Amino acid sequence: EVQLLESGGGLVQPGGSLRLSCAASGFTFSTFAMTWVRQAPGKGLEWVSGISKRSDGITDYADVVKGRFTISRDNSANKVYLQMDSLRAEDTAVYYCAKALYGATPFYYGVDVWGQGTTVTVSS
């Protein structure tokens, strides 16, 4: 079964850091781009960041997180990460990782597998 499992969420003070992890199973992880999407409480989906299939792959970021968040992946461990620094209250959300629909295409062609999400709360 194709699965994504996020972890690493929690409560952090403004200005603090968190590292989210997403463990993949059931597919050849190294052949798919991956992305992070978040959803603030009661709000819609918001794209955060994406990375191409290679471990040293091309990375993209939404303007609101650029310079504060870093996406990376370890294809030997079948994991994608999101390092979040200088966190703000407005970063409070459920963070989902998701898998690109097709191998060898960017994630924005569509994502077909989502994790269950991990909750990040930024508050003093």
Next chain:
Amino acid sequence: QSALTQPASVSGSPGQSTTISCTGTSSDVGSFNLVSWYQQHPGKAPKLMISEVTHRPSGVSNRFSGSKSANTAFLTISGLQTEDEADYYCSSYATGSTWVFGGGTRLTVL
């Protein structure tokens, strides 16, 4: 990176059809056939319903279809069923290697 514009809510009766619009600009929807649609039930992760404007992934009911005209994409759901009641989000690639979502549309099946 402006969000795409969707109606906040739409409704329909069982068996009817309904269409959700997703309006962008010439920098996103209008220039790229990379519009996707996602269904999200409360407390659940989103589910891909349509990719690349019109493509329906395996396992998605053929009651769901997508289209596009100029800067606006559309998701049409025919033969409405109660289980279709959910939030629907469009997304599109945008110039500058970014990905934007719509604000979401709540579908109510009356």
